[in-house]
Amino acid sequence: MSIVMSQLIHFVDQALVVAEKPAGLLSVPGRLEENKDCLVTRLQQHYPDVMTVHRLDQVTSGLMLYARGKAMQIALSKQFEQRQVSKRYEALVQGLVEGESGEIDLPLICDWPNRPKQMVSVELGKPSLTRWRVLARDAAAQTTRVELEPVTGRSHQLRLHLASMGHPIVGDVMYDAQPAVRVCLHARRLGFVHPLTGATLEFASECPF
Structure with missing residues (x-):
């Protein structure tokens, strides 16, 4: 290998x-x-x-x-x-997020003329829930570091939910962020039950940005 x-x-x-x-x-x-x-x-x-x-x-x-x-x-x-x-993500978003934690509950559906882009649709969208928590704020850079828990697993859910808050993920030009070296979204923690042993496994990955 x-x-x-x-x-x-x-x-x-x-x-x-x-x-x-x-x-x-x-x-x-x-x-x-x-x-x-x-x-x-x-x-x-x-x-x-x-x-x-x-x-x-x-x-x-x-x-x-x-x-x-x-x-x-x-x-x-x-x-x-x-x-x-159990899934936890870390993201760096544009702007200074108000409050320390909360939930984003917005139904999402594919924006077919512009796919793979997704959009919010109260009438047709599938229920989508994200929990967020502020980790740090950088007033000089006007960015906020947040931890994210996607309760549901819709396509582009975290990206669109944060953009809908007015805080798109840094680098995510698809959802109206300013260009950057990369989209600052990282799957940082993953926990599940081993299908053979029944043991609970937890893994962590250091955020690269």
Whole structure:
């Protein structure tokens, strides 16, 4: 296994793999040939039975869980569906957020003419809930560092919810942020129950921005 790949893996056994996705790398293959490179295909070069359980946006970095084999994929996917997986993200957003914590409850739906962009739709959107907590404020830079808990798992949920607050994630030009080196969103913590042993596993990843 290459040094680069070994640095991406947090945990591996006969049931699952926990890996670190770099910002800019796809979680799963895209339709076009130039978008075939992704984290799951890289993992499959070393563990051919690896299968996708969930996804992160291409712009997002951080922890991802992959199953080894169909039975483990079903078991782990069920934990996501039943909201038994603990997920925490860290983001740097534009502006100084008022208050110390709160919830964003806005229904989301795909903005089809502009996909993959999502939009808020009270009439047609799916229920979407994000809990947030301020970690730090930088008055000089006019930014706020926040911890995020996505209670639901809609596409672009954290990105659009924060933009809807008037505080888009730094670098997220899709949702009206100013350009930056990267979109400052990182999957920092991941917790779930091992499908074979029943043990609770918790993983952490240092925020790179």
